Amino acid sequence: MQRRPFLQFAGLGAIALASAAASLPAMAQASGPFKIGLILPMTGQQASTGRQIEAAARLYMAQNGDTVAGRKVELIVKDDVATPDVTKRLAQELIVNDKVNVIAGFGVTPAALAAAPLATQAKVPQVVMAAATSSITEASPFIVRSSFTLPQVSVAMGDWAPKNGIKSVVTLVADYGPGNDAEKFFTERFALNGGKVVDKLRVPLRNPDFAPFLQKVRDAKPDALFVFVPSGAGAAVMKQFLERGLDKAGIKLIATGDVTDDDQLNDMGEGALGVVTTHHYSAAHPSALNKKFVEAFEKANKGMRPNFMAVGGYDGMRIIYEALKATGGKGDGQALLDKMKGQVFESPRGQVLIDAQTRDIVQDVYLRKVEKKDGKLYNVEFDVLKAVKDPGKAK
Numbered sequence: 010m011q012r013r014p015f016l017q018f019a020g021l022g023a024i025a026l027a028s029a030a031a032s033l034p035a036m037a038q039a040s041g042p043f044k045i046g047l048i049l050p051m052t053g054q055q056a057s058t059g060r061q062i063e064a065a066a067r068l069y070m071a072q073n074g075d076t077v078a079g080r081k082v083e084l085i086v087k088d089d090v091a092t093p094d095v096t097k098r099l100a101q102e103l104i105v106n107d108k109v110n111v112i113a114g115f116g117v118t119p120a121a122l123a124a125a126p127l128a129t130q131a132k133v134p135q136v137v138m139a140a141a142t143s144s145i146t147e148a149s150p151f152i153v154r155s156s157f158t159l160p161q162v163s164v165a166m167g168d169w170a171p172k173n174g175i176k177s178v179v180t181l182v183a184d185y186g187p188g189n190d191a192e193k194f195f196t197e198r199f200a201l202n203g204g205k206v207v208d209k210l211r212v213p214l215r216n217p218d219f220a221p222f223l224q225k226v227r228d229a230k231p232d233a234l235f236v237f238v239p240s241g242a243g244a245a246v247m248k249q250f251l252e253r254g255l256d257k258a259g260i261k262l263i264a265t266g267d268v269t270d271d272d273q274l275n276d277m278g279e280g281a282l283g284v285v286t287t288h289h290y291s292a293a294h295p296s297a298l299n300k301k302f303v304e305a306f307e308k309a310n311k312g313m314r315p316n317f318m319a320v321g322g323y324d325g326m327r328i329i330y331e332a333l334k335a336t337g338g339k340g341d342g343q344a345l346l347d348k349m350k351g352q353v354f355e356s357p358r359g360q361v362l363i364d365a366q367t368r369d370i371v372q373d374v375y376l377r378k379v380e381k382k383d384g385k386l387y388n389v390e391f392d393v394l395k396a397v398k399d400p401g402k403a404k
């Protein structure tokens with residue numbers, strides 16, 4: 010038997026939806042299909058993130074079945090074009106009309122933040138699979154994160170660079186949450202280790218033109234340029250860096266792994282060889298589990314290589330599946346959330362933990378260098394920091 014809340018009467022839909030914004034009743038279904046509303050940028054500037062995460066979620070379901078604890082799992086994919094107003098409307102529709110048990114995805118920070126109040130009001134777990142600003146998990150007690158944080162990976166570079174002959178740096182980041190985090194946490198650690206930050210540059214998120222910024226870097230002539238740009242923008246930075254001859258001017262490129270993104274890396278050309286980055290996932294991670302994951306992903310997606318977004322999506326599905334199993338298929342928001350907290354498992358990236366206090370992911374962070382393997386470019390890991398918590402939470 011389906012309960013029919015008043016919202017469902019024909020004609021009242023629009024009005025009901027508007028009033029539901031003020032207070033969303035908890036209305037996820039305890040029987041029938043278990044629904045996951047996956048909100049992703051499927052078009053626009055961040056479309057590769059949506060493509061990677063959807064493919065990974067579908068792979069997880071293909072490998073683990075679409076029935077969990079006796080309930081059929083249904084994935085409802087919605088395109089928010091990485092636009093927070095759209096994210097918010099879609100989250101509301103998914104919760105109120107589709108009665109999803111979980112909302113998931115969230116390609117960029119503003120999208121994750123736009124949905125957070127709805128997760129709180131409706132007591133629906135929100136699994137953040139991509140967005141990586143430290144503060145996101147503090148926006149709702151119903152948020153659990155399967156991706157990473159920028160402080161987590163940037164601090165590692167602040168330690169590595171000064172030990173490897175890099176004494177002066179210019180930073181260049183996309184001017185929004187994750188970029189600000191990357192700049193702050195890299196800079197603080199680098200300075201603590203005796204490094205000098207000569208200049209801090211910020212480029213707009215939308216349609217960035219890197220050329221004038223890179224010219225400034227060339228003129229400043231630091232030992233290295235530290236970069237964060239979101240997944241999808243790395244190839245443009247690499248191209249401009251080489252075209253402007255920064256490498257020939259003796260300036261090294263160092264970055265978070267968002268820049269040498271596995272989704273684009275193999276097309277960046279030989280100029281990318283030797284670039285050192287810090288990140289939580291490489292398609293070249295040499296574990297048996299990862300080899301299986303990469304092979305299966307490529308096979309199911311016409312040779313597309315999984316990147317860190319895909320792993321966030323894959324592990325996010327694992328977190329949801331195991332929580333549903335542990336609740337015996339109940340699907341109640343609070344019960345699910347409680348079983349998401351504290352999960353420990355082996356991911357294709359390595360061992361991970363969902364910290365029960367912060368609901369954020371604790372994971373290994375790797376030093377990697379772009380190298381050629383079997384004729385293809387990969388981020389080859391050469392060092393690791395074990396079990397890194399988000400340093401942003403210590404504030």
Ligand code: VNL
Binds near residue numbers: 119142
């Ligand atoms: C974010 C962070 C997005 C890192 C990214 O790619 C990324 C974000 C779309 O928090 O908005 O690589």
